[in-house]
Amino acid sequence: MTDQQLAERLQQIFKHLHENPEVSWNEVKTTSYLANLLRQEGFEPHTFEHMTGLYVDIGKGTPKVGFRTDMDALWQEVDGQFHANHSCGHDGHMTMALGTIFLLKELAPTLPGAVRIIFQPAEEKAQGAKALMEQGVVDSLQFLFGTHVRPLVELQDGTYAPALHHGAAKLFTGTIHGVEAHGARPEQGVNAIEVAAALVDGLKRLWIRPSQSASIKMTQLQAGGTSTNIIPGTATFSIDARAQENETMEALTIGFEKVIEAVSLMYGAKIDYQVDAHIAAAQVNDTAKAIMKQAIIDVAGIENCTPEVVTPGGEDFHFYAYSNPQLQTTMLGLGCGVTPGLHHPQMTFNTDRLPTGAEIITRALVLALQQVERSEKK
Numbered sequence: 001m002t003d004q005q006l007a008e009r010l011q012q013i014f015k016h017l018h019e020n021p022e023v024s025w026n027e028v029k030t031t032s033y034l035a036n037l038l039r040q041e042g043f044e045p046h047t048f049e050h051m052t053g054l055y056v057d058i059g060k061g062t063p064k065v066g067f068r069t070d071m072d073a074l075w076q077e078v079d080g081q082f083h084a085n086h087s088c089g090h091d092g093h094m095t096m097a098l099g100t101i102f103l104l105k106e107l108a109p110t111l112p113g114a115v116r117i118i119f120q121p122a123e124e125k126a127q128g129a130k131a132l133m134e135q136g137v138v139d140s141l142q143f144l145f146g147t148h149v150r151p152l153v154e155l156q157d158g159t160y161a162p163a164l165h166h167g168a169a170k171l172f173t174g175t176i177h178g179v180e181a182h183g184a185r186p187e188q189g190v191n192a193i194e195v196a197a198a199l200v201d202g203l204k205r206l207w208i209r210p211s212q213s214a215s216i217k218m219t220q221l222q223a224g225g226t227s228t229n230i231i232p233g234t235a236t237f238s239i240d241a242r243a244q245e246n247e248t249m250e251a252l253t254i255g256f257e258k259v260i261e262a263v264s265l266m267y268g269a270k271i272d273y274q275v276d277a278h279i280a281a282a283q284v285n286d287t288a289k290a291i292m293k294q295a296i297i298d299v300a301g302i303e304n305c306t307p308e309v310v311t312p313g314g315e316d317f318h319f320y321a322y323s324n325p326q327l328q329t330t331m332l333g334l335g336c337g338v339t340p341g342l343h344h345p346q347m348t349f350n351t352d353r354l355p356t357g358a359e360i361i362t363r364a365l366v367l368a369l370q371q372v373e374r375s376e377k378k
C-alpha cells in the first residue's frame with residue numbers, strides 16, 4: 001500500500017466512523033463495521049457475546065505487545081439537537097488503529113512476534129478498560145500503547161508527544177443521617193447541614209505535599225424540605241477529588257475517610273458514602289515512552305517530537321497499568337490542531353495527521369516486539 005493509498009483509505013474510513021457515532025456501551029454498528037472490515041482483510045477478529053468492542057491478533061504466537069483504541073462518542077447538543085457526536089476524536093483513534101493493522105499486515109511475515117489491536121468500548125464512562133481486563137484481553141501483554149488527539153493549546157498541529165500525563169479523579173456520593181428536630185429545639189436534633197459544614201471544613205484541612213497538584217471539595221449538598229422551621233436530619237452530598245498522581249489520590253482518600261470518621265464521631269451522625277467513579281492517573285513506563293519517542297523521531301523527525309504533555313483530564317486507558325503493574329504503557333499525543341477543544345460540539349481536527357499517527361503506532365509496536373525479543377534472549 002502506497003502512502004497515497006493509505007491516506008485515501010483512512011479518509012474514507014474516518015468519514016464513515018465520524019458519520020455513524022454511537023455512545024458508550026452502544027457501539028453496536030461500529031463493532032460490526034470494524035469486524036466486517038477486518039474479515040474482508042483476511043483477519044479473524046474476536047468479538048464479545050455480551051458487550052461491544054473487539055480485538056484482533058496479527059503475527060505468530062501469543063501477543064506480547066498491543067495497541068488500544070477507544071470507540072465511543074458523546075451524547076450532546078449540536079446545533080439545537082441532542083445526538084451522539086464524535087467530539088473526543090475516538091473516530092480518529094479507530095481510524096489510526098485500522099491504519100496500523102493495514103501496515104502490520106504487510107510487515108506480518110517479518111514480525112518477531114504477534115501484536116494485539118484492541119477496540120475498547122465505553123471509555124467516556126470509564127468502564128470499558130475494566131470490562132476488557134475482566135475478559136483477560138491484556139493478560140499476555142508486556143507493552144500496551146494508546147493514543148489521543150490533542151487540542152491546539154497542548155500540541156501544535158504536526159507535532160507528537162511520547163506520553164500523556166492524565167490526572168486521577170474520584171467521585172464520592174454520600175448521605176448524612178442526623179436527627180430532625182423543631183427549629184426551637186436544636187438541642188434535640190443533629191443538624192445535617194452543620195455536619196456537612198464540618199465535612200467541608202475537615203476537607204480543607206487535608207494537606208498534600210505542595211509539589212503535588214491535588215484538590216478535594218464538596219460539589220453537591222441537598223438537605224431540608226419545604227419547612228424553614230425544621231432542623232434537617234438528612235442530607236446527601238457529592239465530593240470531587242482530583243490528583244495528578246495515583247499515590248496522591250490514595251493519600252486524599254485516606255484523609256477523606258478520616259474526616260468522615262471524625263465528623264461522624266463529633267456529631268453522633270452516621271455518614272454513609274460510596275465511590276461513584278474512579279479514574280486512575282497515568283503511570284507512564286520509561287521503556288514504553290522511550291520506544292514511542294524513537295517511533296516519533298523515525299516517522300516524523302526529531303523536530304516534531306515534543307516533550308510529554310501534562311493534562312488535567314482523565315482517561316480510562318491508565319487502568320490497564322494501574323491494575324497490571326507488569327504492563328508497560330504510554331499514550332501517543334497526536335498534535336492535529338483540535339479546535340475549539342475536546343468534547344466541544346463543533347470539535348474538528350486535521351485528519352491528514354491520521355496516516356502519520358498510524359505509522360508512528362506501527363513503528364512503536366515493531367520496536368516493542370524487538371524489545372521483548374531481546375529481553376527474552378537474555
Ligand SMILES: [Zn+2]
Nearest residue numbers: 088124342343
Ligand atoms: Zn472524551
Ligand SMILES: [Zn+2]
Nearest residue numbers: 088089090148
Ligand atoms: Zn477521548
